[in-house]
Amino acid sequence: xxxxxxxxxxxxxxxxxxxxxxxxxxxxxxxxxxxxxxxxxxxxxxxxxxxxxxxxxxxxxxxxxxxxxxxxxxxxxxxxxxxxxxxxxxxxxxxxxxxxxxxxxxxxxxxxxxxxxxxxxxxxxxxxxxxxxxxxxxxxxxxx
Ligand SMILES: [Zn+2]
Ligand SMILES: [Zn+2]
Numbered sequence: 001x002x003x004x005x006x007x008x009x010x011x012x013x014x015x016x017x018x019x020x021x022x023x024x025x026x027x028x029x030x031x032x033x034x035x036x037x038x039x040x041x042x043x044x045x046x047x048x049x050x051x052x053x054x055x056x057x058x059x060x061x062x063x064x065x066x067x068x069x070x071x072x073x074x075x076x077x078x079x080x081x082x083x084x085x086x087x088x089x090x091x092x093x094x095x096x097x098x099x100x101x102x103x104x105x106x107x108x109x110x111x112x113x114x115x116x117x118x119x120x121x122x123x124x125x126x127x128x129x130x131x132x133x134x135x136x137x138x139x140x141x142x143x144x
Contacts, residue, residue, distance in 0.1 A: 036076070038133040042112035044087045047128075051082025054125070056141045063094060063101035067108075067115045074130040074139055080119065083126050089116060 036049035055077035064073040090110045094101040100118055107117040118127040130139045 034135075034138070036078070036128070036133060036135075036138060038116070038128065040087075040109035040112055040114035040116055040132060042109060042114075044111045045089050045109045045114070045116055046086045047116070048084050049078050049082050049128070050084065051079055053078060053138070056130075056139055058141065059100060061099035061101075063096060063098040063106075064118075066094075066096075067092075067100075067106050067118075068129060068131075074141070075118070075127040076130060076133075076139060077125050077127050080123060080126045083117075083128075085117075 036053070037047065039046040053076045056075065058072045058074050060072045065071060067073075088110070089107040092106045092108065094106075096102075104118050104120040106115055107119060108115040114132060115129055116132045117129070119125070120127075130136050133139070
């Protein structure tokens, strides 16, 4: 009986120690928001976002459809100062006059052709095409 009691106490004591350590290790992680990262199809262009998503939605204008080859393009909007791009995307401006063609430029990988970003003309916002994110689950637009 005495031995069993001791063993039980030891287990409780050890359990308490482990839990206390876990809390100490986990505490600083809570403060940091999850960083967005992504890349093009071939990996020449990679990016990370050190800041919040300021908008997220879909666009189905003719410019977005042609640029990406899809009917409805999911995007998240971030501030250009928060976006760090590695590699050199090419820029394309279309004269079509369709919504996003008229208001900004497209940025794509010169090697594999993946469209990753759309930047508006005044440079205040950068849209990231959600399909290029490493974790597309961050895309949670409000119900339309
Ligand atoms: Zn590429
Ligand atoms: Zn568009």
